[in-house]
Amino acid sequence: MSIIVTLDVMLVQRGVSSGELAKHIGITEQRLSVFKRGNAKAMRLTTLEVICNYLNCQPGDILNYQQSHKAKDHTFNHKFKLKE
């Protein structure tokens, strides 16, 4: 997936354990682990809000977008350059 979850890095930086965060969000540690491994299919904005609030960070600090070669062919810029 092109979305890279960097929650682990933020947890280390803030000195917060996964269990502590999971308890604060109100989900199980296993479910948080699914998210940390990048296996989650969707994320609620309310969960994102709680995480950002607890870790005092921005959504971009825990989620990054990395463009794959396949996805590059479908970007607006790519199509624009081809027409030129």
Place this chain on the structure above:
Amino acid sequence: MDVPDVIHTDTNKTMNQINNISRIQRVSRRFRIFFAILIFTVPMVDALFWLFFYDLSEAGQILLPLGELNHALSLHTRLLLFLTSLVPVGVVTFGMLILARLFHLYENGFIFSAKNVKYYRTLGYIAIAWTIAEFIFIPLSTLVVSQSSLLIPATLAVGFRLIDMVTLVIGVVVILISWVMDEGRKLADESAYIV
């Protein structure tokens, strides 16, 4: 150290869930054994019924629409009737097998899996198949009795009772419910990956 109320509530809720699951597993085990026994006893009872079925005086009139009859059936006829009866009995036995498998899933803690839904759907199809099997059994059995006895004129009875209609409707409803359940299961599976 004071423990927050929220943790107390969560712990109680989890304990209740564990207790309910273990209760379901205990009851399911008994039902699984019960249906596993029925898989063997139903065909056996059917065989015994036809083996000791000497005349068409009482039970026969309930079972077969041949009017008022009172004569002994030969072993050959009874064997043919037993083979004919295997059509609905086979369907019922298969139903017992599916129920035993379903309770085996509950016993192992699988309450809402794809297999559960598959078994529910199969039970719906079995109910429909049973109606069809009964519909086949009545003309076949009357044909067997009338062909093997000179006392009865050649008869071919066809019957469709109210219970057959009810079973057919139940079968269709069970299939519909299993379809809705399958959609619900898919949603539940999806939600497992939503944080």
